[in-house]
Amino acid sequence: MTAIHNDCDIVTLINVFHVKPENQQALVDLLIEATERTIQHQPGFISANIHKSYDGRRVVNYAQWQSRDHFEAMLKSQDAMPHLKRAAELAESYDPILCEVVSVHHL
């Protein structure tokens, strides 16, 4: 289980990949493999949460890192780079949003 809080000092990456429907599952599989093999072993990793849209056209990774420096170090790591490149090739476009949680409301 991943927890979303607004009172802890972490960095959230919401990466929205736009894909052709015929590539959606392949991109999901690739992100899961990349996370299990490499990304979750990088310093500062907290979580990755892979979502697929019902319309078949988007995959979203909601990820948490201990700091922006940790996230940027992962982007440059030799281990992660081949996986990231394959994900970028499989998607038509992607929009990585680095952000902070400002408000949490729940039942």
Add this chain to the structure above:
Amino acid sequence: MTAIHNDCDIVTLINVFHVKPENQQALVDLLIEATERTIQHQPGFISANIHKSYDGRRVVNYAQWQSRDHFEAMLKSQDAMPHLKRAAELAESYDPILCEVVSVHHL
């Protein structure tokens, strides 16, 4: 605290709003007000989690609903509609992604 699981039957809405940086905080405030006054009282609401991007250009609402029918009923409700209309006007564009969690990885 909001929890992300991949073993429960809920619907996730990831709504990415693109805004001018001078409007980012106003949109955050509006979404918080709309959630507290109206949306969290609608049937089927589980959570809303408001994020602001460090680049000032995006606001993301990561929301959870018990079902797609509950979410769609909220969109049509007379209570929520004025808030949703104001949010749409304040944003330059928005991309609501209805999706399911397929994989959760964490430390």
